[in-house]
Amino acid sequence: MSDVFSAAGVARQLDNCTYCPKLCRFACPVAEASGHEPYTTQAKMDRLNQLRRGTVGWSAETTEPLYACTGCRQCTTECLHGNEPGLVLMAGRAAATARGASHPALVGYPERFRNREQRLAELARENLPPERFDDSAPVGFWPGCDAIDKGLDDVAAALDLFERLGAGDVRMVAAGQTCGGYPLLAAGLLDMFRWHASRVATALRPYGTVVINCSACLYTLRVQYRAEGVPLSSEILSLAEFLARLRFTAADRRARKSVYYHDPCYLARYSGILDEPRQVLSRVADVVELSGSRTETECCGGAGLLPKTMPEVADSMARRRLREVASRGGGTVVTSCATCAFMLRRNAPSGVTVLDLPAAVAGELGDPAGGRSGPG
Amino acid sequence: MPPVALDPDRLRRELVPIVGERRLSMRASDLASYGRDMWPRMLIGLAAGRLPSELPHAVVWPESDREVAAVVRAARALGAPIIPYGGGSGVCGGTVPVLGGITIDLKRMAEIRSVDRDSLVCDVEAGINGERFERELNRRGTTLGHFPSSIYCSTVGGWLACRAAGQMSTKYGKIEDRVAGLTVVTGRGDIVHTDGPARALRGPDWTQLVVGSEGTLGVITSARLRVSPVPALRILRGFELENVAHGVEAIRRVMQRGLRPAVVRLYDEVDTFINHVPLFGKRRTGGGASEESQDEREPLARAPAPEAGSGALPEIPPREDRGAPAEGMLGRALSLLSPGAAPARRLAGRLRAGAVNAVLSRPRLVNGLAGPLAEKVSRRGCRLIIGIEGSRIRTEVEARLVMGELERAGASDLGEEPGRHWLEHRYDVSYKMSPVFRSGLFVDTMEVAATWERLMDLYRSVRQAIAEHAVVMAHLSHAYPEGCSIYFTFFAPLVDAERTYDTIWQAGMAAASRVGGTISHHHGVGLLKGPAMQGEHREAMAILRALKATFDPDGIMNPGKLGLPAMLGRRS
């Protein structure tokens, strides 16, 4: 039984990091992008160890390294101690918040979160066809807050795609919440997360299956809700898993494009969703692997609230992720997470196009009027 | 040693115009990360609750040679020491700012500028991580052939500053054999290029004088390195020999026949016993220490899940909680040397910590027992791992000759598995530092070298010097036609440890110098071996001092390292 959650288990992890030569450092994208020693995984864990032991006092300055992490779990691929720095550091943030020592960029975050939820719920209603919303349905599409905020076109494209592929009965979840609450955990707001989770649970109850396009909240809904005593009755699916269940193929006469696929780190290393996006994508295109793919994927910088706390490092991570594509002459990168799509698109060099999965599939299926493509 | 007095406002005023606000920090919480490297003496301090106390006044993250040069010039004007910092993986205290000063963290200069697959040369910035560099070279069909056990956590600049070696140096050479030229910002603040594209034909060999200077002459900012094609064929095998002397003879015969295996590793009886008797362990896979992995195919793909209702996030332990001690000290120590060795762990779990510590505090007893015990119980003698790699045709021929030579020297073939196991676990040893320290022991390594004629003397006398105070094992690797390196690993309890530590090092270095060996083959000098430098170089220290005064007239470059005095100011 993995013991990374108990106090004793955390003490063991923190002490293991203390004496380690930082072997995982090359697998921390924040450390690599920033070049800062205090942002290596070891230094971050060591700082938390000193904070909880009292050798260092809690302040916004001393807790800063706890926020230099997206929780991407790439470090765990190179750790023989079995440590889980991403999760442990997030717990550290909760401890920092409880002591009034959280990151200055997160001042007033509770209110900002609430306002954002309200704004995004309204935004969704205003921009998507009202007939697609329903209070209850066998399958509810609840794309995620970043999807609504920064990728409404992709949401609309997804809804169209569902129609075309015979899943036209999918309905937008009609709720006052657009977010599963992961950002609250990343901000160290544990109590508020519990409060938010219970409201989300209520809102999602009427849906048999809920499809979500946020890779972080997928884990949050599936695992962390239950852990906080807020079990969900619905089946929670990532958008890739849902699309994988639908039957379709591209028209034969279209020449197949080659596209790269970027694994969102939360899909690849939290939920084990590696094959479904590839299955879906390879029905319409030839999938080329990036170096650092599957469980070796490299984080786009969008998680862990890093774009709020260390925006330059976050953007640098996205740029570094796409360097390989640029050096190979450009191309199209497809991903399966609204946050990854946003971060990569925002930092894409010229010659590199970034698409979220539904838009990519819809694009390769061709014009519904002219082609023979569709459910087959 | 008290730090130099530097006015923080003046420091900031000088440095901000060079690197900007964001790439300068004078915050205590940032500086704390730059007070140490992986010198075990400082880890002993950590275990006793002592944080590193010698910190820089400032750390900067330059992005160009020009910025580095400007920082050095500013430091000269300020009288501030300069400490270059790469991965901080050194084991000799080379990055400790003994007088404070400005730490230059090179890691924002981490680009591979070019790789020429035809002339097999690459141009790379010094701050790049070793593993990242090697993987990128591999993608372009090349390899540096440099595989230190710290490759995950060290930088190219660090390798060059310390004259590092990788596990395949017998074929590919040490780092100094692979460097074709350097760009250095000297202690004068000049940007100079040593050699490249062709070697300078006159005058001192500046590249070889800067390589190994450990930051005392200048800051290495980039290097031209010779790469090799990715080997078309790699052959790995294990052999067994009766004892160390036989093993040494076998290796000598192979090397002096003109053969160049990539890997040659001979483990002495204690090392063979501890590392190879139990079953080979599987590489730890992600998701916790669990034996029941969640997804057999891709175990790293799922994060561990907390129990329902127990909280989404891990629980931060209270301040007093020291964490579960490793169960049964001896068992822990032994089992950690061979991951997954369940039998040893189970056995030792029954021993009480006190009794174990008492035994460990008599290292001579343990060393004596382990030797003959190893031979009696396991009858394994000494294990030899050999590897040959390179172009397909020639490697096949060379491998046949190597194996033949080993067999003629009395080695028995153990097949491919030991070689493959070594390759899969070759970096695992560094992960063992944590559990060792957590179980109340400290561990360190001493690596020396000598010509064959002196090698057994070197092995015996250094081993004896260490064995008085610690449990010691050794392996020989980095073989040459004229000699070999010996790598001692030693353990002792964390009781009065600093004194034991210093005694061991003083005795070990004296023993090495006395029998004509060198005090370090590839770890470098730093602070640790400073006192032994006079014995190593004797009158030739005059050349080192002259080099120092030439490159660093104000004495600001990494003071106190390489046995040079820890003080600023002009020296004639």
Add this chain to the structure above:
Amino acid sequence: MNAAAVAVEDLRAALEVVVGQVHVRRPDPRRGEPAGTAWLVQPGSASEVAEIVALAARAGATIIPVGSGARAPAREAAAAARPRLYVDSRRMCHVLHLDETSLVVHVQAGLTALALERILVPRGITLGDFPPSTLGSTIGGLLAVRTPGKTSTRHGTIDDAVLGLSAVLADGRTVHTRVAPRRASGPDLARALLGSEGRLGFITAAVLRIHRRAEARFLAAFVLPSLDDALAAVRLALREEAAPAALRVFDGADARAQLGEGICGEEQAALVVATAGPTDLAACDRDLMASAATAMGGTALDDAVAERWWRRRTGQERAPQLPAPALQVTAPPGREAAIARAVRAAVEKLEARSRVHVSRFDADGAVEFFTFVEPGGEAIAGERTGAVRGAAAQAAEKAGAVLLGSSAPGLEPYEAELKRLLDPHGVFDPEVD
């Protein structure tokens, strides 16, 4: 007698006390030795050298090391202000220790490479694959200059063979660098002295790596369609990790001169190679060379060609008396042919002809040896030599070559400072161009 003359006589007397009267004399202009206020001193040991240097420092004299007398001082002695001591190391010609277990030999610097070979060869050992032209020099002389490229891919240069060095510094102190296969105890201090042409210290002894005689040796020669092809064949074989004992590429004209008529056309090129080592490995290297040559359109030449080349190289057969190459340059890998073409074009503009052979291949490139002749084949004479050589050197440099004698640009002030620190009174002042 005037004061200066008194001082000079004191100096002579002091030198005689150190080395013995018979080993101090005035240089003899009739023997081609320099004239002026100078002494030729022949110490017999490193401690005598140390005493001589200390004496020189006290007397304000300068020391010029003389090994096999290969280099002549530039200035007329009479014009020099300070007395000069020509220190001839040839009496320091002993093997101090031969360690056959480690294959390491400790020798005094005045031992010639040839004499060393004569001691080693009967024991089945050798210094390495060095060409006979170098063997006449003393070890100290070989180490004082840096030769570009690797004389053999197998064993490298003489510098690569140095495991330790003893030298006398300008203050009379003797330094010994630690003997070890490799070290990480700071900069490689021996490298300050190697290649410094005696300006920083007087090398008195060296510890060198030696080798068992090869079990087998194979020779092969090929003709290839062009110089580019021949060089490409070499690079191909080296990439396959062939490690020949000797390797040389000739352009058509040089092949005619060195290997004989009728072997190679004007626009073709010849490649000769010697491989050595354990039998299977040496054969493998020969085969790799052959495959590479064939791949580049080459054909094998008669065995006699390679054998003749080897016999001439090892001094077993008299080589035809040819003018020594007038220009040596180091070529980065891939640029050798372009440099040769550039030199040829520049030289032809001056109505002369050039021919070239390329050797000392290593990871950093190769060395090209150019010989210049008149169109009719006669040697170039008089002032024209300088003009042709100058034009050739310029063209070579423009095409990417590095000229012999180049120091690292930007490091001259550092060399000067190091010299000033180690030799503040200018005791080691070889006065060589």
